Amino acid sequence: MAQASDVTMAAPVRPPKRRMNQRTIAPWVFLAPGLFMFVVYVLWPIVQSITLSFYDWNGLYDQDGAFTGTFVGVANYAELMTDPAFEVSLWNNLKWLALYLLALPIGLFIAIFLNQTVTGIRLYKSLFFFPFVISQVVVGLMFAWFYAPNFGLFYLLTEWITGQGTAILADPDLVTYGIIAAGLWPQIAYVMILYLTGLNNVAPDQIEAARLDGAKGWRMLWYVVLPQLRPATFIAVIVTVIGALRSFDLVSIMTSGGPFGSSRILSYYMYEKALSEYGFRMGYGAAIAVVLFAIMMVFISGFIWKMWRDEKER
């Protein structure tokens, strides 16, 4: 603060008009670099992708550097309607979304389990949080090892229980669930940490009052604790939904969409269509991305709406 007051002494007093001017220009000067980057790399590409979804383009330019795509109207979207691989991907995305939400109750359960003050509990909490810090590529490899046929522990476990081992990543009916389980591992850790911080803030007097009234266990959790955890729950839902729809790494690492394309999800299918050895159909890929974007926008709008309400209340 010493610095700040030195400055106040040094700065000359300006006429009020000029100061008001400075105050209208200043925010835009501060915003300019960040806004520029964000428009160039995020907003403008969204517009471009939506436009591109009405074109057929292989990603190349001709000798003069001109765009070689042809306008095809809604043909890409019409093709999506009858594309069985798209249908599989969409269904798998819904499975991801629904099952990812399991991270909430499980994360809450672990948070309650760990919300004690015994020696070493801080270390326990951070170790439980570990999976979230690790790259999804590494998580994918770890679970691939866990599921590996013939020697993977999961395989041995199923063999021991049913007499026949299940190679989950090679089974078209089960593979998506196997990958989702891998994704849940870090997601649960994230939700857990949100709830742990939330539990820290639960008003102790309310808990005590409820205890005197004879509330305990489930009733206490449902009627007294959970309402106070609402901000944590809200953020947990948002990050979990976004996480489910964003997932790409695990599918890419663990199965590359296989076997027979049965573990594809929209994000991966889009990548496959636009950039992999299966072809360079940029327009078709963009159309898939637009569908994913539209699904995501439902949740993003909900989040923005809630934030807007909170802002107005302030």
Add this chain to the structure above:
Amino acid sequence: MFPRPIQQSSTGAQWLYTIALPIALLLWLFPLLGVALTSLRPASDLAQGNYFGMPSGIAWENYVYIFTETPIGQYMINSLWVTIPTVIGAVSLSLMTGFALAVYGFRANILVFFMFVAGNFVPFQILMVPVRDMTLNLGMYDTWYGLALFHIAFQTGFCTLFMRNFIKALPYELIEAARVEGVAEWRIFWYIVLPLMRPAIAALSVLVFTFIWNDFFWATVLTQGVDSQPITAGLSSLNGQWIAQWHLVSAGSILAALPPVLMFFLMQKHFIAGLTLGAVK
């Protein structure tokens, strides 16, 4: 406090809790421990089917091998080349945008703010084709700066949200007082707000470091070769070459996981403050 402190329970329950804790942790971290142990197992053990029994020795040579025979060291350096500029860039840009959105009540304020927030949540795939195309046209494909520039732009969304909320929580009287004294706006930013931002800068730095270190999608879309691929993409291509050589895959995985894990351990408090978006204090 919920649940009821275990100290108030019977001795039996306390014992049970003390035993349950380490067991739960072992089960929870099982995939990680399994891979860590496999990374130190000699290749001959795996060849003989000794996956989970006593290892015949501790094989540090697995790590020596991946460092000397594969470009994993180069991949890790590439990762740093992308991660560190991104942290500096995104944090600096968002300090300014966050300041602008928190301190000035201009008309488009809330609109610009929500745009940053919404942009931060869009699926990467909607950006993929145009961003890749632009990076190619600018001659920045397969370079660390091509990748870092995109990351800086994208992370600015999340960082702006955080910085703006942090600055809003500072006492506004500080700024008012300075204005009454006639202090220029940029001096208010530099000498009054910035020195108070240290915790926010620390929180965002660790978070962005982890996010970018762990990024796989953009690494595969914007880079290709050993000279610029970060560790995540590198590990994925090495995994393709090491089919079923689990001692090597494991050692590579542990190495890739190490920097963010260390970062988390060293800066735990800041890390968690960042993750909860400042909304849950």
